[in-house]
Amino acid sequence: xxxxxxxxxxxxxxxxxxxxxxxxxxxLSSNQTSIMVNLSKxxxxxxxxxxATRDPCSWKGVTCSSGxxxxxGLFLSMFGLSNxxxxxxxxxxxxxxxxxLSKNRLSLIPVDFVxxxxxxxxxxxxxxxxxxxxxxxxxxxxxxxxESLDLSFNFLSGNVSPQLDGLLALKSLNLSFNKFSGPLPVxxxxxxxxxxxxxxxxxxxxxxxxxxxxxxNLTEIDFSGNVLDGSxxxxxxxxxxxxxxxxxxxxxxxxxxxxxxxxxxxFRFAANxxxxxxxxxxxxxxxxxxxxxxxxxxxxxxxxDILSQSKLRLVDLSYNHLDGSxxxSIxxxxxxxxxxxxxxxGSxxxSxxxxxxxxxxxxxxxSLTGAIxxxxxxxxxxxxxxLAQNYLEGSVPSGLGNLNDLQVLKLQHxxxxxxxxxxxxxxxxxxxxxxxxxxLTGSxxxSIxxxxxxxxxxxxCNKLQGPIPATVNSMNYLLELQLxxxxxxxxxxxxxxxxxISLNLSxxxxxxxxxxxxxxxxxxxxxxxxxxxxxxxxxNSLTEMESLNQLILSNNQLSGVIPGxxxxxxxxxxxxxxxxxxxxxxTPQESPKKGKSVAVPVVLAVVAAVxxxxxxxxxxxxxxxxxxxxxxxxxxxxxxxxxPQVIDGVxxxxxxxxxxxxxxxxxxxxxxxxxxxxxxxxxxxxxxATMPSGARYFVKKLxxxxxxxxxxxxxxxxxxxxxxxxxxxxxxxxxxxxxxSMDSAYLFYEYAEKGTLFYVxxxxxxxxxxxxxxxxxxxxxxxxxxxLHGCTSGPILLLDLSSQNIFLKSLKEPLVGDIxxxxxxxxxxxxxxLSTVAGSxxxxxxxxxxxxxxxICMKWL
Numbered sequence: 004x005x006x007x008x009x010x011x012x013x014x015x016x017x018x019x020x021x022x023x024x025x026x027x028x029x030x031l032s033s034n035q036t037s038i039m040v041n042l043s044k045x046x047x048x049x050x051x052x053x054x055a056t057r058d059p060c061s062w063k064g065v066t067c068s069s070g071x072x073x074x075x076g077l078f079l080s081m082f083g084l085s086n087x088x089x090x091x092x093x094x095x096x097x098x099x100x101x102x103x104l105s106k107n108r109l110s111l112i113p114v115d116f117v118x119x120x121x122x123x124x125x126x127x128x129x130x131x132x133x134x135x136x137x138x139x140x141x142x143x144x145x146x147x148x149x150e151s152l153d154l155s156f157n158f159l160s161g162n163v164s165p166q167l168d169g170l171l172a173l174k175s176l177n178l179s180f181n182k183f184s185g186p187l188p189v190x191x192x193x194x195x196x197x198x199x200x201x202x203x204x205x206x207x208x209x210x211x212x213x214x215x216x217x218x219x220n221l222t223e224i225d226f227s228g229n230v231l232d233g234s235x236x237x238x239x240x241x242x243x244x245x246x247x248x249x250x251x252x253x254x255x256x257x258x259x260x261x262x263x264x265x266x267x268x269x270f271r272f273a274a275n276x277x278x279x280x281x282x283x284x285x286x287x288x289x290x291x292x293x294x295x296x297x298x299x300x301x302x303x304x305x306x307x308d309i310l311s312q313s314k315l316r317l318v319d320l321s322y323n324h325l326d327g328s329x330x331x332s333i334x335x336x337x338x339x340x341x342x343x344x345x346x347x348x349g350s351x352x353x354s355x356x357x358x359x360x361x362x363x364x365x366x367x368x369x370s371l372t373g374a375i376x377x378x379x380x381x382x383x384x385x386x387x388x389x390l391a392q393n394y395l396e397g398s399v400p401s402g403l404g405n406l407n408d409l410q411v412l413k414l415q416h417x418x419x420x421x422x423x424x425x426x427x428x429x430x431x432x433x434x435x436x437x438x439x440x441x442x443l444t445g446s447x448x449x450s451i452x453x454x455x456x457x458x459x460x461x462x463x464c465n466k467l468q469g470p471i472p473a474t475v476n477s478m479n480y481l482l483e484l485q486l487x488x489x490x491x492x493x494x495x496x497x498x499x500x501x502x503x504i505s506l507n508l509s510x511x512x513x514x515x516x517x518x519x520x521x522x523x524x525x526x527x528x529x530x531x532x533x534x535x536x537x538x539x540x541x542x543n544s545l546t547e548m549e550s551l552n553q554l555i556l557s558n559n560q561l562s563g564v565i566p567g568x569x570x571x572x573x574x575x576x577x578x579x580x581x582x583x584x585x586x587x588x589x590t591p592q593e594s595p596k597k598g599k600s601v602a603v604p605v606v607l608a609v610v611a612a613v614x615x616x617x618x619x620x621x622x623x624x625x626x627x628x629x630x631x632x633x634x635x636x637x638x639x640x641x642x643x644x645x646x647p648q649v650i651d652g653v654x655x656x657x658x659x660x661x662x663x664x665x666x667x668x669x670x671x672x673x674x675x676x677x678x679x680x681x682x683x684x685x686x687x688x689x690x691x692a693t694m695p696s697g698a699r700y701f702v703k704k705l706x707x708x709x710x711x712x713x714x715x716x717x718x719x720x721x722x723x724x725x726x727x728x729x730x731x732x733x734x735x736x737x738x739x740x741x742x743x744s745m746d747s748a749y750l751f752y753e754y755a756e757k758g759t760l761f762y763v764x765x766x767x768x769x770x771x772x773x774x775x776x777x778x779x780x781x782x783x784x785x786x787x788x789x790x791l792h793g794c795t796s797g798p799i800l801l802l803d804l805s806s807q808n809i810f811l812k813s814l815k816e817p818l819v820g821d822i823x824x825x826x827x828x829x830x831x832x833x834x835x836x837l838s839t840v841a842g843s844x845x846x847x848x849x850x851x852x853x854x855x856x857x858x859i860c861m862k863w864l
Contacts, residue, residue, distance in 0.1 A: 175197075
């Protein structure tokens, strides 16, 4: 008993000592303990776990060897580090194997840090991604054991290659999302061990060298989002370990190498948004799961075996020039199939009915004929079915009502006939239903109100008869209702009070008085009752519709005095002989309109900005995809080319720009050099143009050859740009001038000194945005959107709304960028084609594109 008693007392005593003096019991050498204690001071961050009286191996982010005899890893991600000069103290830990400094505010890589850490033979991992590193890449001497180097999401620039040639053990290199230029660094570390090479979203130029095939251990290549040209090296098929090959969003051309199909390990191949031509090689999907060649210039038929491979999960061949029929042999594992925007003909294969896993099927904008296969009703996982803009005939299959997961159904612009099947109204998850521009007959099913998730209903331009079901009032989530150009009659029922975007009842057979109950729609922005037989006076109560900005009453039998609508309301009332004192149409003014329509977007924007501070994204559901190819088509041939000839140079405004400040020829030379790229948004590339006078502007280059822009007379294009330049709002970025050449257009914009909100939040000024600045930015963005909501100069496309295209003149003066006039965009490319790449939702003012989700989506990255 005495021995046991002594043992218990000794154990308690030792435990007490450990609690009071844990550092004393650490197995670290006194030297490493001293280094760690000193490191906790010089790194200058507050973390309660880094307590000098405790064992450093217990500190947060510190890992030690077995037995805690030495420090092997420092994982200091999101520690708020900002003092780059103190980093060299980390390199005093000679046993360090892993160093993670990601997601901090470091602005440079000190030479001392590189020199000192380069002497640590055991260092295998170095991660300084998502910081504010700027300037050229330092030379990494030493680092004989380094296997992984991640410098992604910084602002590093200049050429890359010799600085990394000494990294002989390197297996993974990630330089994505920087500003590097010059040729691709494919000889890093002599390429003996390199497995992952990620160089996406930089300014790398020229062609992909054949030497890439020397990197025999490569498993992942990502060169997307650069300005690479030339063809895919034929020897790339020799990389027998390659699993991922991503070449998207470049200027690559030529044909797709057939030997890519010989890579047995290849899991994903994406070369979308390039200029590839020729045919799709047969057998290329032999081993693939993910296959994307969308937005190229590929021709010919789809090979018969292309969709049948057993591992296929996603295939996107949309927006090429493919013809012929859709192969009938399709893999049962397919999840998404996108073939829209081609020249495909023939019928839709009934074999689609066997695809129980298929979630997305997009065959829109082709020349498909025949009936919609009833077998599609067996695709129980479908969430999106888009067969719009074809030549499909027959009725809408009632079996589509079995697709319980369906959220988007687009059948518009076909030759469909018969009645709307009541089975469709069983789709409880449906949010978008568009069957417009067909020849449907019969009445609107009274059970339409069962679609309680529906936000967009478009049945216009059919042959529908009878009244609007009174039950439509219960559709609580409906934002837009398009019933124009039918043969509807009867009484207009109570409408869903949350209707916001548009209510279109035009070109029907309605008669009698305009219901005063329409004034209940306080959030409605567009009301179109034109081309009916309405009579009597315009109800005064319509003036109480706080958000209304367009009222169309033309060609009825209305009489009496026109009520006094708010000045920003655009009223069209021609063709009513009995009306007096018609209100003139007024272009929306710069000051935001009063009432709820301003308050709502302001509140939304402020909330979005506040959530952004906490790194929380506001996500708005959108089932329409978005795409606009980055306009960056500079020649990289290396030849000296004469400057393009100026056809026309026009000053759009005298506010903020003077003709004497502009050298149009100089501007085109600047935009020909990718080194002058100041920043990229999702859809546009902006060059910093400094004129001989010293004036600075942003210049955006548009190419006539781009798929989305109209090919036609320069004169017409210039007229549309002038309309865009007439927009006047202090929070909207509009062109100040433009210059046209034979092959391109160059748009001048006000130079935003602070860049984009993205760069301010994640760049060197990340700590400069106080709450007052954030609030001012949020309100300014909301005011810009409010102005765009009411534009009557033509549909305005806001190509994306995110922190990357909110430009800042100062920390309190935002500009909403990346807007285009719809008329400037090629009308043969619907906004569906602008929505084909996953991402934040494109924003289009209400009533302009009924099938797109119009809610504001601010994805503050």
